[in-house]
Amino acid sequence: MVMQGGTTRYLLVMGVSGSGKSTIAARLGATLGWAFVDGDDLQPAPNIEKMRRGIALDDADRAPWLAAVADVIAAWRQHGVPGVVACSALRKTYRAAIGGGAADVRFVYLRITPEVAARRVAQRRDHFMPPSLVDSQFRTLEEPGDDEAVMVVDAALEPAALIDQIVAML
Numbered sequence: 001m002v003m004q005g006g007t008t009r010y011l012l013v014m015g016v017s018g019s020g021k022s023t024i025a026a027r028l029g030a031t032l033g034w035a036f037v038d039g040d041d042l043q044p045a046p047n048i049e050k051m052r053r054g055i056a057l058d059d060a061d062r063a064p065w066l067a068a069v070a071d072v073i074a075a076w077r078q079h080g081v082p083g084v085v086a087c088s089a090l091r092k093t094y095r096a097a098i099g100g101g102a103a104d105v106r107f108v109y110l111r112i113t114p115e116v117a118a119r120r121v122a123q124r125r126d127h128f129m130p131p132s133l134v135d136s137q138f139r140t141l142e143e144p145g146d147d148e149a150v151m152v153v154d155a156a157l158e159p160a161a162l163i164d165q166i167v168a169m170l
Contacts (some may be wrong), residue, residue, distance in 0.1 A: 047069050
């Protein structure tokens with residue numbers, strides 16, 4: 001759903017690790033001709049190191065990262081540039097902090113099972129998120145409610161099918 005009176009200019013592709021956020025957001029940005037930022041690139045170095053060691057982030061760890069994501073959207077908005085961000089945005093408060101409720105922001109929730117997410121994360125190479133943290137992501141996750149501007153899609157679909165579905169929903 002689009003917030004009343006708004007036109008979507010900013011998409012945040014959200015979900016747990018392994019849901020395909022970076023892949024789908026990058027392809028979505030390319031398909032739409034919009035800017036793209038991977039939220040992982042905005043993580044402070046201490047957060048990355050903490051995750052590498054298998055330690056889940058807490059709200060205090062996430063606060064500067066969420067602010068950085070919100071700053072990206074604010075900068076795009078200031079310059080009239082539409083964009084797509086890949087960002088886990090696991091809790092409703094996180095989504096609110098990075099633009100939830102704004103008329104021009106929508107979230108795309110890549111829903112996935114814990115088993116598929118764990119398998120995908122285990123297959124990754126050169127990524128800071130270890131498979132041991134997938135369960136903590138599901139414990140933190142608050143699935144979006146009807147009061148949020150969120151498109152829910154099945155992350156188990158092939159990327160091309162997901163992109164087609166998301167674009168059709170826009």
